[in-house]
Amino acid sequence: MSIAALAIGSSATTYRQGVEHGDDLELLRRLGCDLAQGFHLARPLPTGDLLDWLERRRVGADAPTELDHPSG
Numbered sequence: 001m002s003i004a005a006l007a008i009g010s011s012a013t014t015y016r017q018g019v020e021h022g023d024d025l026e027l028l029r030r031l032g033c034d035l036a037q038g039f040h041l042a043r044p045l046p047t048g049d050l051l052d053w054l055e056r057r058r059v060g061a062d063a064p065t066e067l068d069h070p071s072g
Contacts, residue, residue, distance in 0.1 A: 005031075 007014045019025050019038030028036055045053060 013035065014033045015035040015037070016028050016033050017037050019028065019036045019040045021040055024038075025036060025040055042053065
């Protein structure tokens, strides 16, 4: 928690890896974390599938790694 508070308090972009549960994501939102990555948001993908996944997010779907905009 103290590391998160230090990073968030410094106006730096904060990024958390390893988010595996919705409760983790909600806590990060409350703490003010900017970005997240982990199984809760997306499973590992082969390169071709990853490119398709990124393209779907670029063209209007919610970006699940942006904590300001929770995905449905």
